Amino acid sequence: MKAVVQDRYGSPDVLSFSEVPEPEARADDVVVRVRAASVNARDWHVLRGDPYVARLMAPDIGGLRAPKQPVRGTDFAGVVESVGATVTHLVPGDAVFGEAPGAFAEYVRAPQNVVARKPASMTFEQAAALPLAGNTALLGLREIAGVTSGQTVLINGASGGVGTYAVQLAVAYGARVTAVCSTRNVELVESLGAHEVVDYRTTDFRTRGERYDVVFDLVGNRSLGDLKRSVTRDGTLLLSGGGVSTGGTLFGPMKLIVAAQLQSRFVKQRIEIPQAVPSTRALLELAGLVEEGKLRSVIDRTYALSAAADAIRYLETDHARAKVVLTAEDPCL
Numbered sequence: 341m342k343a344v345v346q347d348r349y350g351s352p353d354v355l356s357f358s359e360v361p362e363p364e365a366r367a368d369d370v371v372v373r374v375r376a377a378s379v380n381a382r383d384w385h386v387l388r389g390d391p392y393v394a395r396l397m398a399p400d401i402g403g404l405r406a407p408k409q410p411v412r413g414t415d416f417a418g419v420v421e422s423v424g425a426t427v428t429h430l431v432p433g434d435a436v437f438g439e440a441p442g443a444f445a446e447y448v449r450a451p452q453n454v455v456a457r458k459p460a461s462m463t464f465e466q467a468a469a470l471p472l473a474g475n476t477a478l479l480g481l482r483e484i485a486g487v488t489s490g491q492t493v494l495i496n497g498a499s500g501g502v503g504t505y506a507v508q509l510a511v512a513y514g515a516r517v518t519a520v521c522s523t524r525n526v527e528l529v530e531s532l533g534a535h536e537v538v539d540y541r542t543t544d545f546r547t548r549g550e551r552y553d554v555v556f557d558l559v560g561n562r563s564l565g566d567l568k569r570s571v572t573r574d575g576t577l578l579l580s581g582g583g584v585s586t587g588g589t590l591f592g593p594m595k596l597i598v599a600a601q602l603q604s605r606f607v608k609q610r611i612e613i614p615q616a617v618p619s620t621r622a623l624l625e626l627a628g629l630v631e632e633g634k635l636r637s638v639i640d641r642t643y644a645l646s647a648a649a650d651a652i653r654y655l656e657t658d659h660a661r662a663k664v665v666l667t668a669e670d671p672c673l
């Protein structure tokens with residue numbers, strides 16, 4: 341089969357669209373014929389091996405010169421091709437979506453507990469956009485912060501992959517949502533239900549003197565002190581990485597995260613770093629919200645699977661609007 345492969349860390353130039361062995365379903369796995377896959381910041385972090393320290397810590401990076409799993413990609417949607425002996429809830433022919441390493445390929449193998457049936461109302465592209473970003477928003481807002489009706493939530497980076505789901509989830513939980521984005525995305529985040537939009541090109545949310553029950557930072561361009569000052573005394577600050585522009589080479593956005601973990605012991609505010617673990621349960625919860633009309637995927641651009649390098653280059657600009665998706669409808673396949 342054809343897949344998007346890297347044999348060393350580097351820029352998107354190191355990627356090739358190459359022939360690799362087709363995966364086979366082990367006992368607890370399904371093999372899915374990929375129809376669409378989405379691109380996440382995680383993909384360029386693994387591609388570049390950035391930050392360096394993650395090469396030693398992240399399970400699917402691990403190697404010093406190249407990642408252990410050579411096929412990039414995590415989020416996928418497609419049709420089940422084959423199932424292992426102990427798979428109970430899926431059969432060949434099911435339309436599914438999920439999260440597993442090696443998704444930028446014609447076929448991906450995934451444990452059954454990270455795959456779920458695709459919501460019927462979603463296209464494969466829309467479903468492929470949802471897993472990692474949706475799960476991160478879900479973990480942060482519902483499981484960690486426990487957002488409830490009437491609370492105030494500020495989302496910095498509201499027009500990005502995670503942000504567009506986070507705005508909708510916070511609205512669905514009954515919160516009053518303030519979204520921070522640039523001028524060109526104001527209409528988009530309003531259409532997702534944000535009650536108030538702060539255009540960071542003209543207004544700095546820190547200078548407005550407002551405090552929020554929950555601040556979800558998806559940009560990493562503010563100091564920890566500034567972010568804490570935007571959270572109520574017993575509120576929750578969620579930190580979810582930082583973009584290319586804030587990433588260093590040795591520790592990258594992890595500096596902010598480590599500082600947050602140290603400080604969280606001494607303040608009443610909760611400071612948390614959502615690290616979403618893929619699961620069928622989370623996918624089904626997201627799918628349920630989709631079916632209720634409370635959650636949708638916003639897709640900025642689609643690229644052919646063979647053009648994954650261009651898709652990652654675009655995501656690395658830090659200004660993609662919501663999600664970037666690869667489609668397997670490539671004449672080469």
Ligand SMILES: NC(=O)c1ccc[n+]([C@@H]2O[C@H](COP(=O)([O-])OP(=O)(O)OC[C@H]3O[C@@H](n4cnc5c(N)ncnc54)[C@H](OP(=O)(O)O)[C@@H]3O)[C@@H](O)[C@H]2O)c1
Pocket residue numbers: 380381382472473476496497498499500501502503520521522523524525540558559561580581582583613614615616655658659660661662
């Ligand atoms: N911990 C985890 O498990 C986990 C999971 C997923 C993601 N993350 C992290 O979360 C972060 C966000 O991910 P993502 O997928 O949402 O990224 P993304 O889609 O690449 O975010 C792009 C968005 O960021 C916005 N942006 C850029 N500069 C901004 C600024 N100064 N203020 C406000 N918004 C700004 C852009 O809006 P404009 O074009 O309007 O500027 C754009 O819409 C990444 O750093 C990623 O590594 C962590």
